[in-house]
Amino acid sequence: MGIEIHNPATLPANDNVPGNDYAFCVEMAGQPWFTSKGAMIAYYGNINFEPLGRTSMTAIVAARFSSPLYADDWVLAQGQGKLILGDRGFNINSYDLDDGNLTIRAANLLAFETSLDLKQSIVPGFLTLLGTGKFLASSNGPVMFAEPPLRxxxxxxVGWADCPSPSHHFDADWMQSFLGAVRGSMFGANTGEERxxxxxxxxxxxxxxxxxxxHDGHLLKHIESETVALGQNSLRALHASIGARLQN
Incomplete structure (x- = not known):
């Protein structure tokens, strides 16, 4: 069985590495990209990576990246060459927005062109992309596209495009079950059969x-940001609740 050896001539432009759903090659030709920290696994050419807080392209960040809660998790990549991105062995796909509106789980968003605007969604742990351009997202297995209404x-x-944000639906039997309520309060998680x-x-x-x-560390950041509005009594109650759950 032969091993395929890649070089800049054999790597694709803006596509998955041939035979590899877990690596994606971006053609860098002067157009900057926002990329998630740690997504770069290799590159050919002359490409620079600048933290958003110390970038030379402050105008692009100010105009396109409107989510300070996530700013430390992203860099601006610019230059010429082939940029190979990966995400812990998860599947990677590219998507094209055409004057679109897509909300995606923050942990799944890997990179996006600077022609797109990024906003922080009101749904915890999610980000919204607006406009026209390409973005990359990782997933645990292939992605299926479905039309509402559905649960x-x-x-x-992973996300949703051009439709209202979801609401939570709880199984009626679970809601009426004391055991289910205890289980939810103790572990803070429900299966898809319950919620x-x-x-x-x-x-x-x-x-x-x-x-x-x-794995999503962004949800904790969102929760921490929301505690700013809590008073001392609420903070004490939250502290007691977290302590009880840690003991369990």
């Missing part, structure tokens, strides 16, 4: 073919 396991949800994300209206929902969520 899906929240852990299988679903309920989508209505027109649009497209992106669903990964696994219930295993990509």
């Amino acid at each position: 899906i396991d929240p852990q299988a949800l 679903q994300s309920d989508f209505t209206g027109a649009g497209t929902v992106l669903i990964q073919s696994s219930e295993k969520v990509v």
Whole structure:
């Protein structure tokens, strides 16, 4: 069995590395890209990576990246060459927005062109891309596209395009079950059989073919940002609740 050896001439432009769903090659030709920290696994050519807080392209960041909570997790890549991106062995796909509106789990968003605007979604742990351009997203297994109305396991949800944000739907039997309520309060997690994300209206929902969520440290940041509005009594109550859960 032969091993394929790649070089700049054999690597594709803006496509998955041939025979490899877990690596993606971006053609860098002067157009900057926002890339998630740690996504770069290799590159050919002259490419620079600048943290958003210390970049020479402050105008692009100010105009396109409107999510300070996530700014430390991203860099601006610019230059000439072939940039190979990966994400811990997860599948990587490219998507094209055409004057679109797509909300995606922050942990799954890998890179996007600077022609797109990024906003922080009101849904914890998600980001919204607006405009026209290409972006890359990782997933635990291939992605399926589905039309609403539908309900899906929240852990299988990658994102949604051009449709309203989902609401939570709780199974009636689970809601009435004391044991289910205790289990939810102790572990803070429900399966898709107990709680679903309920989508209505027109649009497209992106669903990964696994219930295993990509590790997401962004949700903690969102929760921490929300505690700023809490008073001392609320903070004490939250501290007691977290302490009780840690003991369990």
